[in-house]
Structures are given as structure tokens and as C-alpha cells.
Amino acid sequence: MADVMSKSGTEPAEFVFDAESEALIAVILAKYPAERKASGTLPLLDVAQRQMARLTGSAWVPRVAMDVIAARLDVAAIRVYEVATFYFMYNTKPVGTYHLQICTTTPCWLRGSDEVVAACKKHTGIKHFGETSEDGMFTMTEVECLGACVNAPILQINDDFYEDVDGASTESLLAALRRGEKPKAGSVIGRQTSAPEGGPNTLLDTPSFQAGE
Amino acid sequence: MTKLTIDGIEVEVPNGTSVLQACEQAGIEVPRFCYHERLSVAGNCRMCLVEVEKAPKPVASCAFPVAEGMVVKTDTPAVRAARRGVMEFLLINHPLDCPICDQGGECDLQDQAFSYGRDGSRFAEAKRAVKDKNLGPLVKTVMTRCIQCTRCVRFSAEIAGLSELGATERGESMEIGTYVEKALSSELSGNLVDICPVGALTNKPYAFVARPWELDRVDGIDVLDATGTNISICSRGGDVLRILPRVNEDVNEEWLADKGRYSVDGLKRRRLDHAWIKREGKLVKAGWQEALVHVAEKIEGVPGDRIGGVVGDLVDAESMLALRDLLVSLGSGNLDCRQDGAAIDASRRDFYTFNTSIAGIDEADAILLIGTNPRREAPVLNARIRKRQLAGGLAVGYIGEAANLTYPVRALGTGLPGLKQLLAGGAFAEVLKKAKKPMIVLGASALVGFDGAALLAAAWKLAADVGALRPDWHGFNLLHQAAGRVGALDLGFVPQAGGKDLVGMLDGGVDVLWLLGADEFDTARIGANTFVIYQGHHGDAGAARADVILPGAAYTEKTGTYVNTEGRVQRSYAAARPPGEAREDWKILRAFSAVAGKPLPYDDLPALQARLEQANPVFAHLGVLPRFGCSDLTGPAGDANALSDAAFADPMPNYYQTDVISRASPTMAECTATYVTPISVAAE
Numbered sequence: 001m002a003d004v005m006s007k008s009g010t011e012p013a014e015f016v017f018d019a020e021s022e023a024l025i026a027v028i029l030a031k032y033p034a035e036r037k038a039s040g041t042l043p044l045l046d047v048a049q050r051q052m053a054r055l056t057g058s059a060w061v062p063r064v065a066m067d068v069i070a071a072r073l074d075v076a077a078i079r080v081y082e083v084a085t086f087y088f089m090y091n092t093k094p095v096g097t098y099h100l101q102i103c104t105t106t107p108c109w110l111r112g113s114d115e116v117v118a119a120c121k122k123h124t125g126i127k128h129f130g131e132t133s134e135d136g137m138f139t140m141t142e143v144e145c146l147g148a149c150v151n152a153p154i155l156q157i158n159d160d161f162y163e164d165v166d167g168a169s170t171e172s173l174l175a176a177l178r179r180g181e182k183p184k185a186g187s188v189i190g191r192q193t194s195a196p197e198g199g200p201n202t203l204l205d206t207p208s209f210q211a212g213e
Numbered sequence: 214m215t216k217l218t219i220d221g222i223e224v225e226v227p228n229g230t231s232v233l234q235a236c237e238q239a240g241i242e243v244p245r246f247c248y249h250e251r252l253s254v255a256g257n258c259r260m261c262l263v264e265v266e267k268a269p270k271p272v273a274s275c276a277f278p279v280a281e282g283m284v285v286k287t288d289t290p291a292v293r294a295a296r297r298g299v300m301e302f303l304l305i306n307h308p309l310d311c312p313i314c315d316q317g318g319e320c321d322l323q324d325q326a327f328s329y330g331r332d333g334s335r336f337a338e339a340k341r342a343v344k345d346k347n348l349g350p351l352v353k354t355v356m357t358r359c360i361q362c363t364r365c366v367r368f369s370a371e372i373a374g375l376s377e378l379g380a381t382e383r384g385e386s387m388e389i390g391t392y393v394e395k396a397l398s399s400e401l402s403g404n405l406v407d408i409c410p411v412g413a414l415t416n417k418p419y420a421f422v423a424r425p426w427e428l429d430r431v432d433g434i435d436v437l438d439a440t441g442t443n444i445s446i447c448s449r450g451g452d453v454l455r456i457l458p459r460v461n462e463d464v465n466e467e468w469l470a471d472k473g474r475y476s477v478d479g480l481k482r483r484r485l486d487h488a489w490i491k492r493e494g495k496l497v498k499a500g501w502q503e504a505l506v507h508v509a510e511k512i513e514g515v516p517g518d519r520i521g522g523v524v525g526d527l528v529d530a531e532s533m534l535a536l537r538d539l540l541v542s543l544g545s546g547n548l549d550c551r552q553d554g555a556a557i558d559a560s561r562r563d564f565y566t567f568n569t570s571i572a573g574i575d576e577a578d579a580i581l582l583i584g585t586n587p588r589r590e591a592p593v594l595n596a597r598i599r600k601r602q603l604a605g606g607l608a609v610g611y612i613g614e615a616a617n618l619t620y621p622v623r624a625l626g627t628g629l630p631g632l633k634q635l636l637a638g639g640a641f642a643e644v645l646k647k648a649k650k651p652m653i654v655l656g657a658s659a660l661v662g663f664d665g666a667a668l669l670a671a672a673w674k675l676a677a678d679v680g681a682l683r684p685d686w687h688g689f690n691l692l693h694q695a696a697g698r699v700g701a702l703d704l705g706f707v708p709q710a711g712g713k714d715l716v717g718m719l720d721g722g723v724d725v726l727w728l729l730g731a732d733e734f735d736t737a738r739i740g741a742n743t744f745v746i747y748q749g750h751h752g753d754a755g756a757a758r759a760d761v762i763l764p765g766a767a768y769t770e771k772t773g774t775y776v777n778t779e780g781r782v783q784r785s786y787a788a789a790r791p792p793g794e795a796r797e798d799w800k801i802l803r804a805f806s807a808v809a810g811k812p813l814p815y816d817d818l819p820a821l822q823a824r825l826e827q828a829n830p831v832f833a834h835l836g837v838l839p840r841f842g843c844s845d846l847t848g849p850a851g852d853a854n855a856l857s858d859a860a861f862a863d864p865m866p867n868y869y870q871t872d873v874i875s876r877a878s879p880t881m882a883e884c885t886a887t888y889v890t891p892i893s894v895a896a897e
Contacts, residue, residue, distance in 0.1 A: 063393060076376030081392040085381040 010094050015065040021051045025072075037073050041083050044069045045090050058136075059099060059158065060091035088143065095139035096132045098177050100124075101156040104142050107149035112166055116153050117142075119170035137178065150194040151187055160185035164197075217283040232274035232285055233261050241287050244296065244325045246303075246410045247362035248275035251466065252371055258303070258362050260325065262295040263287045271295040293329070300329040303360050306341045307411070314358065316412030318425040322360065343388050349396025350883040351475055352405055352414050359389050359413035365405045372468070373399035374599045374619025389413070396887050400592035400868055403474040407457065407467070418478060418880045419455050423447075431788035432459060434775045435473035436527045436696035436768045437875060440571070440591045441777025442469050446769050446788035453480055453769045453789050463572045463838065464781065470592040471884070472868065472875055477769075479878030483752045485764035486793025496762065501794065505808040508761050511744050512725055512809060517544020521723035523715055524550045524706055525730030525749065526695030526872055529773025529785070531821050532765075532798035533701050534828055535813060536729050539802055542811045546712030547723055550701030552734040554715060555657050556665025557691070558849035559702045562831075563841070564669070566699055566780035568687035569652050570840055574601050577688075579648035581610040581625075581641070583632060583672055584659025584861040585692050588618050589868040591778070594692070595619065608648070610641045613656075613861045628860030629664060636675055636853070645679035653681055654690045657698070658864040666851030673848040682843040689843070693778040694865065697730075700776035703829045728755045729798065730765065732873050748801060750791070751873035763805075764795035767874065771797040772818060774825065774832060781838040782831060866893075 017025060028043045045061055048069060053059035066084055070077040084090045091099070100120050104113045120126065120140050124133040129142040146154045151163030155170060162173055162185060169188045176183045191197055214225050217235060224239045231254070236243045247258035256276035263274045266284035271292060274285075286292065304326065311317045343356035363380060366389065370376040377399070381392050391397075397405075405414045428447040435442035435456070443459040456477050458469035488504035489496040499507070512520065522540045524533045537548060551557055558564040569577065574597045587595040595618065601607050602620040611622035612631040625631040625641055635642045645651040653676045660669055673682075673689055681688025693699060701707075708714045713722050721740025730749040736758040739745060747759035750767040768775075770791040774784050791797065796804075799821055806813040815821040825832040869884040870876045 076370070078376050078379035078392060081381055082379040085392070086383045 010062075012062050012064060015048070015062060015068050017047070017068070018051060018055070020054070021047045038075045038079070040073055041069065041075070041080055042087075044072065045080070045084055045087075049090060053158075057097045058094040060094045063092075094132070095141075096137050098138050098157050098174075100138055100140045100174075101143045101146075102140065103144070103146045103148075103152070103154045103156070105145040107145075108153040111152040113153040115167040116155055116165055116170050119167040120155075120174070123171050123174045138174070148194075151191070163187045164189045164191060215279045215281050215283075217279050217281070217285060219285040220287055226279055228279075230279050232263060232265070232272070232277045232279055232283075235279050236263070236274060236285070236287060243274055243287060244321075244329065245275060246321060246325075246360060247364060249364050249367075249408060252364060252367040252408075255363050255367065258360065259299045260296060260303075262292060262299065264289050264292050296329045297331065300326060301331055301335070304330065304334065305336045306357070307360060308340070308357050310358070313421075314355070314412040315353075315415040315420055316358075316409075320412060321410035341385060346390040347394055347396070348391065348414075349402070350880060350887055351402050351417055351471060352397060353417035353420055355413055355415070356388060356390070358411050360411055361387060361389060362410060363389070364408045364410065365389060365414060368405060368408055369397070369399065369402075371603065372404070372596055372599070373401045374596070375399050375617075398888065400471050400588060401468055401596060403471045404458070404468050416455065416474075418475060423449050423454050428454065429788070431786050433769060433788060434696075434777075434783045434785035435469065436775060436785075437472045437476055437872065438470060438591050438593075439693035439696050439698065439778040440465060440470070440593050441696070441775060441779070441781055441783055442473055442593055443783070444469060444473065448769075448788045451789045453477055463570070464777070464779075465593045466597075468593050468596060472871070472881065475880045475884070476875040476878040478880055479751075479874040479876070480767050480769060481792075482879070483873075483877040484767075484792050484795070485750060485752055485756060485762055486791075486795050487764060488794060489759070489762040491760045496759075501796075501804070502808075504761055504763060505805050508746055508763075508805060509809045511760075512543065515724050518547065518711070518713075519724040520545040520727070521547035521549075521713060521718035521725070522706075522727040522729065523548075523552065523718070523731040523734075524697065524701050525552065525728070525755075526697050526733060527768060527874070528697040528701070528730045528798070529768070529771060529775060530697075530700040530704060530782075530825055530832065531773050531818070532729060532771075532802065533697065533706055534704050534825055535799040535802035535806075535815075535821065536727065537704060537706055538813050538824075539806050539809075539811070540727065541709075542806070542813075543809075546709030547718055548706050548708060548712060549715040549718070550698060550706040552715060552731055553658065553661045554665075554734075555660035556669055556851065557657065557660060557698075557702065558666075558669060558851070559705065559707045560849070561845075562703070562780060563687060563689065563843060564673070564849045565657075565691050565693075565702050567654075567690040567692060567778040568780075568841070568843070569690050570779050570781075570838055571597055573650075573840065574598055574652070575604075577601065577648075577650045577652045578606055579608045579610075579645050579651040581612070581635070581645060581651070581653050581675075582618075582622070583612045583653065583655045584668070584864065585613065585654060585656025586616050586618070586864050587654070587692060588616065589865040590656065590658070590692060590694050594778075608641075608644050610635075610644070613659075614863050628858065629668065629856045630858050632668070632671055632675065633856055636671060636678065642675075642679060645675075645681070648679075650686050650688065651676075651679050651681045652688045652690060653679075654692050656861075656864050657691050657693045657695075659861055662859075664855075664857050664859055666849070667853060667855040667857075668851075669849050670851035671853040671856055674853040677846045677848070682846055684842040684844045687841060687843045691778070694871070696775055696777070699778060699780055700774065700782075703776055703780075703831055704825075705828075728759070730873070731755055748798060749873070750795065751877055753873040753876065763801050764791070764793065765798040765801060766791035766795055770795075774822070774835075776831075779838055780831065782835055784835055 032039045048065040066080040070080045124138040126140045132139040155162045164187045219239045222239045226235045245261040247255045261274045262271040264286040369378045433444045433446040442465040443461040445457045488499045490499040599620045609622045655672045676689040719738040727746045732753040732755040747755040748763040867889045869881045875881040
């Protein structure tokens with residue numbers, strides 16, 4: 001890992017929490033007793049990753065940030081490295097502005113995640129999972145179940161789930177992102193959360209559930 | 214106490230014992246990889262599965278506490294099948310490279326695969342490979358062999374106290390390492406090699422040198438610090454190849470400091486294997502007879518008070534006694550063992566020993582460290598303090614240059630003013646007073662210089678003031694760096710009535726100076742006309758100044774008695790022969806005494822050891838350390854009120870090169886380049 005970072009030459013020389021992050025950290029650390037503040041490792045890593053996204057446009061946790069967190073929480077640096085590398089949600093390498101996380105686990109795959117992957121590859125020019133597009137806008141990652149199988153297939157872009165996607169809708173989503181728009185998260189075919197496609201189909205005889213009421 | 218039945222054997226064990234420990238008590242061996250009795254329980258290897266009656270499935274015995282009336286079965290078809298399954302999974306990603314693995318022959322995985330392994334693999338997929346990590350000059354890694362028991366992670370976090378190793382990534386990608394490549398900074402890192410159950414972490418300088426079944430093992434005592442670590446000296450055909458720790462619960466438990474383990478290659482370099490005589494300013498090779506006669510001629514006619522003797526840090530008690538007897542028979546009282554000039558008061562034994570004892574650290578509830586860095590001066594002893602600290606309820610105060618001792622300390626100043634404040638009272642003095650078993654640990658190297666005697670007296674006075682000196686508890690401790698020092702003091706190798714100390718013998722204070730392994734002082738200060746005899750095993754500062762060199766034996770090549778900093782008398786046995794013409798030191802002195810016409814009254818080692826007991830009865834008790842309280846509060850000579858405001862110097866700036874053996878060792882030189890030089894460069 002260390003080699004990857006040093007070769008890519010992207011590791012910043014230093015990391016300092018900005019005022020916005022500090023305000024979040026104060027709230028987070030207030031939740032834990034002082035001698036248990038190591039519990040703040042996970043939320044602080046998240047704060048660091050979001051600060052990087054805010055300031056550099058790439059949501060990742062550089063090693064220096066992990067060192068800062070370790071010092072802040074009075075734990076050995078390796079304890080923070082362990083946590084940061086264990087969880088998939090922390091990026092230990094820079095990612096593009098839009099982090100395309102495609103679920104390819106069985107339900108999504110059955111519902112056509114291969115199409116989504118192909119559309120992403122076609123639109124961004126990325127050849128393999130884990131790579132970033134040449135313009136630095138997109139990184140494509142294969143993820144395991146995102147817990148939204150009812151709306152499969154799922155494409156998670158940064159923090160938002162885009163559900164019920166297929167090849168065409170994926171491409172139009174990415175095109176919108178490229179134009180600087182922020183498409184509405186959720187089902188792209190207009191389903192209300194995970195309610196049945198095309199409207200209710202049970203309890204139709206119950207007056208209060210009938211359409212229009 | 215809890216009663217349970219294991220394989221039909223009824224055992225009674227304390228509450229909270231794990232099933233695995235109970236099995237051991239019943240004499241039943243349970244295979245394990247991740248479980249280590251001195252580390253926390255991880256329970257991740259699953260090799261120690263046993264069947265417990267009424268439990269629905271096999272349980273990991275290392276992490277399963279005993280319960281009253283429990284019935285445990287360790288050798289049923291189900292247990293064997295479960296362990297076979299675990300073993301099969303462990304071997305999935307383990308390479309089949311035993312023939313080229315240094316762990317081969319002493320590998321837990323190899324041994325247990327013998328009992329629980331399948332004869333073939335059912336795993337047809339690709340095995341994973343893990344990149345090797347560079348952990349510095351001492352520990353070699355072959356990470357593909359790692360079975361992720363995390364013993365090393367727990368050792369570095371718990372025993373060594375420097376969390377540098379961890380498990381990064383997860384699942385199939387999980388790796389043990391430091392994440393950011395760095396050399397392990399612990400002085401105990403060699404123990405990682407011992408605790409690794411497979412060949413993932415091995416001894417780097419020893420790579421591909423020997424197989425364990427080729428080695429002869431001899432019990433020895435480590436002399437590279439004053440802890441008196443029990444070691445096993447492994448040799449093949451008279452070649453000392455490696456050194457391993459031996460279990461001694463009262464001294465080193467099962468650990469060994471890196472200098473003791475890795476300076477073994479220094480035993481083969483820069484050795485004195487021939488007698489040398491300086492003729493017309495040049496050293497010329499000589500035979501034994503020639504050299505001894507030459508020395509005898511030079512000594513003949515020199516009055517006793519113009520002859521002096523200095524013994525070094527690594528010398529065994531037998532040789533020191535022989536030299537002492539020889540010099541006394543020549544009428545000399547000019548004896549000294551304190552090469553650094555430390556103001557040690559040898560008039561009472563508890564003035565110069567670690568009286569609480571190393572095992573006694575486990576009982577202490579407050580420790581004050583004065584002018585000592587135990588992490589470097591005695592790494593194994595430091596681990597004991599850390600262990601006590603982890604158990605809770607220990608306050609450690611520290612007076613000295615800021616250092617990371619691997620446990621939290623209360624900094625009380627960097628020099629003598631800190632001690633003066635404590636003598637006048639203060640918060641930590643109250644902590645010591647309230648403590649039931651307080652310890653004061655004074656570094657012997659802090660006694661060097663102008664304030665030495667005053668510091669010794671002041672530390673003693675503080676110990677008396679805070680109630681550390683009681684008939685049932687002796688809390689005054691002197692921590693030595695030199696393995697031979699306490700033995701020399703026990704033998705009275707200090708200036709006799711009217712005799713000169715080392716400083717008195719320098720600058721022409723004597724005409725003949727006999728250096729027995731003494732290299733740790735400024736030999737340039739020896740008078741130009743002083744005839745110097747250097748008897749020792751390495752060509753270092755002493756030999757460079759010598760007029761006659763008598764080649765002696767290193768600690769692995771002679772049977773000798775050493776007294777550690779506690780005052781524990783331990784015997785080390787010869788594992789090899791001295792190189793070339795070199796001989797055991799006491800034999801050289803005995804032979805010389807005959808040539809000089811004053812034969813020493815012992816012809817063999819048992820006779821000399823009997824003389825040792827006669828010289829000081831403490832030498833009669835091998836291995837055991839009687840612990841005494843303190844009922845006589847009279848302090849050592851020195852004015853406790855005469856302390857200046859000086860700061861303590863770093864007691865050991867370079868841990869890796871402190872004596873002739875470690876200075877001759879290429880491994881220790883590499884460690885110095887890795888750990889010491891970059892730091893001192895950065896500090897400038």
C-alpha cells in the first residue's frame with residue numbers, strides 16, 4: 001500500500017483539519033469518555049475524507065491525515081491504518097470527483113449490473129475496476145451488496161444511491177454529472193422508494209390506500 | 214476454584230482459567246498457533262478446538278473459560294476432524310517451501326501438520342502471495358508464510374510497548390506489517406522471531422545458516438547487559454551460530470534483548486587469537502611461553518604499589534578473582550572495576566545491587582527512575598516494568614533526559630534539581646510515601662562524575678524518607694549496564710587500603726597495568742611509560758595500547774560465573790573453544806602466576822569455584838536470589854545535600870554498540886546505521 005501511495009506521488013505533505021471539520025470533531029468526541037476517545041477513529045476518518053473531498057475534490061484519506069487522527073486520539077498510528085484499510089468506504093488512494101460504486105452482487109447482477117458496468121466503462125473510458133478516468137472525474141469501483149436489492153441494480157455515486165438503473169439511464173446520469181448537474185438521488189424510474197413499480201398493487205380494496213386519497 | 218473433567222481426568226483450576234490452560238494443567242497438550250501464555254488471547258487461529266459436553270459445536274479452548282462440572286474432550290473423532298479442517302484452511306495459502314524455510318525443524322505449523330494435516334491439497338485455485346516487508350536489519354519477513362495469528366502484533370503492542378505492527382486490509386487481502394515501511398524500533402524485536410509460530414518472521418542475519426537439529430545447545434548467561442538473561446547458546450561444530458533466550462521467570466521470563474541475540478557475529482571478528490609482544494613500537498606475534506616470560510621479566514622488581522589491575526564489563530567472576538589473587542600476591546592494592554569512574558560504594562552489598570529484584574517489580578506500586586533509561590540499559594527489565602504498568606495501579610516517575618520508555622511516566626525534571634525537589638517533598642514524593650512497595654531505581658551510569666557520591670547518598674536518603682527501606686521490603690535499586698560489575702564488586706575488585714583507583718593508575722600512576730577485558734575508558738590517558746598487559750578477546754581500545762596481548766576467551770567460550778544487577782549468581786557454560794591460541798582467562802592467569810613464581814592455589818575450575826565461595830559466600834547460591842529487606846538505614850558515603858544543578862546525560866546514546874563484542878558485530882553496526890545515526894543527524 002505504502003508503495004502505491006509513494007509512487008503515485010499524491011500523498012500531501014501535511015494535513016490539518018479545517019474549521020468546519022473541527023466543529024464536527026468537537027461534536028463527535030463529546031460522545032465518548034475521554035479515556036475512550038479512540039472510539040472516534042471511524043467518524044474522524046470520515047471527517048477527514050469529507051474534508052479532502054471539499055478542499056481537493058477527491059474523497060480520500062491520505063496517510064498524513066491518519067497520523068493526525070492517531071495523534072488526536074492518542075492511539076498508535078498503526079491502529080488507525082488498520083481501521084482505515086479494513087473498511088472499504090475509506091479510500092486510501094485518491095479517487096475521482098465522482099466515485100462510481102457499482103454493486104455486482106447476485107441480485108444486482110441478475111437485474112443487469114453488467115449493463116451498468118459496461119455503460120460506465122463506455123462513458124468514462126475506464127477499462128478496469130479501481131481505475132480513474134483520464135480527466136480525473138470518475139473512479140469506478142466494484143462493491144459488494146449495498147443493501148438496496150429491492151431497487152437493484154444500484155449505482156452509488158459518492159454518497160447517493162441511484163436505483164433501478166440500466167445502461168441508458170446510467171449514461172444519461174453520467175452525462176448530467178459531466179455537465180455539472182446533480183441528478184436527484186433515488187429510483188431513476190420514478191418509483192416511490194421501494195414501493196412496487198407502477199403504483200400500489202396490494203390492499204387496493206382498503207379505501208384509505210386507494211389512489212388519489 | 215472450579216472443578217472440571219478433561220478426558221476423564223478431574224482437575225481443579227482457579228476461576229477464570231481458560232479450558233486450554235486447564236488442559237495444560239491436566240497434562241494434555243492442545244495444539245495452538247495464536248495463543249501465547251504471555252500475550253492477550255486473540256482466538257483467531259481456531260486450532261485449539263475441543264469438544265465441551267452440551268456445547269453444540271467445538272469451542273476454541275484458549276478463549277473459553279472453565280465452568281463448574283464442565284466435561285471436556287480433547288481427543289474425539291469430532292475434535293480431530295475439526296482440527297484437520299482448520300489445518301486445511303491454514304495451509305490453503307501457506308507455501309510448500311519448508312525445505313528452504315529457516316523455521317523448518319522448529320515450526321509449529323510443520324509439527325502440527327504432522328498430526329492434523331492431510332496428505333494432499335484439495336485446493337486447486339491460485340494461492341495468494343504477500344509482498345515481504347522490510348522491518349529493518351534484525352527481522353526477516355516472508356509474509357506469504359504468515360498464518361495471521363497476530364502474535365507479533367500483540368507482542369509489539371503489549372510486551373515491547375511500541376505499536377508498530379498491525380493487520381491492514383481484510384479478508385483475503387489482510388496483511389501483517391507496518392503499513393508505512395519502517396524498521397522496528399524496539400530493543401526486543403528479536404523476540405518476534407521466537408513467537409512467530411511459522412517462518413514468516415525469521416532471524417535476518419541467521420538466514421540460511423543452520424538447521425535446528427544440527428545445533429548443540431549449551432546453557433549460558435547473556436553478558437551484553439546486566440540483566441543476566443538466561444540464554445541458550447547454539448553452536449555447530451564449535452561455531453556459535455545463534456543465541457536464544459531460555460525461560461527464567463525470575464529474570465527474563467522468555468525474552469532476550471536484541472544486543473544479546475544479534476551481536477553473536479561479533480564473536481568471530483576482531484578476535485585476539487595469538488599472543489603479541491610490542492618490540493620497538495610494533496606488535497609482534499609471540500608464543501605463550503615467550504609472552505608470559507616477557508611479562509614476568511617486566512614485572513620482576515616492580516614494587517607492588519606500582520602495579521595495577523582493571524577489569525572490564527564482560528569478565529566472569531572466576532577470572533576476576535584470579536587476577537585479584539595474583540595482584541594481591543604481588544603486593545598490589547591498585548584494583549578497580551569501575552572503568553567509567555562511577556561513585557559506587559562497595560562497602561555494603563545493597564548499595565550496589567538491584568535489591569527489589571526483577572521479579573519484585575511485579576509487586577511494586579510506585580517506581581522512581583533516576584538518571585536511567587531502562588529501555589536501553591536493560592530492555593528485558595524494562596518490559597517487566599511495562600508489564601507491571603499494564604496490570605494497573607503503578608505510578609512511574611522519571612528524572613532524566615526525555616525518552617520514550619514504552620509506558621507513561623511522570624516527568625520530574627531532567628537533572629539533579631528534580632531529585633532535590635523530591636527530597637524536599639512534592640506531589641510525587643507523596644505518591645512514593647503512600648505507596649505500599651515503592652521502588653527507587655538509580656542508573657549506575659548516573660554516578661559518573663562530580664556529583665556521583667552525593668547522588669548515591671541522596672537517592673538512598675530519598676528511599677529511606679519515603680519508606681522504601683523496610684525490614685520487609687528493599688526499594689533501593691542500582692541498575693548496572695555491565696554484566697561483570699556486580700561480580701567484581703562482590704569480589705572486592707576496588708582499591709584496597711592505600712590503593713589507587715583507575716584515575717590514580719592513569720597518567721603514570723603505575724608502572725605495570727594489567728587490563729582484563731578493560732576497553733571502556735580513555736586508554737590514551739595511560740602513562741607513556743606504563744607497561745600495559747591486555748588480556749581479553751577482542752582487539753579494541755585496550756589491545757591497541759597494549760605492550761603485551763594475552764588472548765582470552767569470550768563468554769561463549771568459557772565456563773564462568775556472572776552476577777547480574779540484582780546480585781543473582783548464575784553460571785554460564787562453554788559452548789565453543791576460544792579461537793587459535795586463545796585460552797580461558799583464569800588459566801592464563803594461573804599459568805602466568807607459575808611463571809612469575811607465585812602460583813595461585815587452584816589448578817582446576819572446581820578448585821577456583823571453591824575459592825570463589827570462600828572469597829564471598831554469595832557465590833555459593835547459584836541461580837537463586839535471596840531477597841532481603843533493609844533494617845540498617847545508614848546510607849552510603851557521600852553528602853546528600855551537596856547536589857549540584859547538573860542535568861543527567863543520556864545513559865546510553867547508542868544501545869547497539871556498547872562493548873567490544875557489539876562493536877565488532879556487523880549486525881550491530883547496521884543497527885547503529887539504521888536506528889542511531891539518522892536520529893542524531895536529524896537532531897543537529
